[in-house]
Amino acid sequence: MSVVAATGVDNEYLxxxxxEEEYGIAIxxxxxxxGYETVTRIANAPDFIKGVVNLRGIIVPIIDMRIKLNLGTPTYDQFTVVIILNLRGREVxxxxxxxxxxxxxxxEQVRPAPEMGTAMNTDHLIGLGTLDQRMVILVDIDKLMSSTEMGLIEKIHA
Incomplete structure (x- = not known):
């Protein structure tokens, strides 16, 4: 039995x-x-790439998920945070x-993502997690940051 299976870490989501929606990504x-801090803008970057920050000597691209997922105008306040992810060996x-x-x-608590037809791309959804009265939209962050967009991130790192 693997360590992950023994600890159940593979079923934990942040x-x-x-x-108004709650999302979850693999911990x-x-x-x-x-905390959210000022970023350095990159010329000609797509809107959802807010810019980059220097994190202990590593230049990390910052992506605004509200813009990426078309969820209205983002607001930045004391609750706004940046989740630093490790995706394919890159920090984002x-x-x-x-x-x-x-x-x-x-x-048993994870239901498949509903079929939305062509109205919405649901490839990046793992499913819907239910926990008591909460419903959490589970996102496959690797799929969401598709290879085309990771290519943009690669250009920023170059």
Missing amino acids: AFTLG LKVQEIR GMVVDSVSDVISLSP
């Missing part, structure tokens, strides 16, 4: 909010959580409205 992708920052907690979900 829950965060964007607008194993999360490196750290930081993800701006979210707030972080709530770490949740553990059993396979």
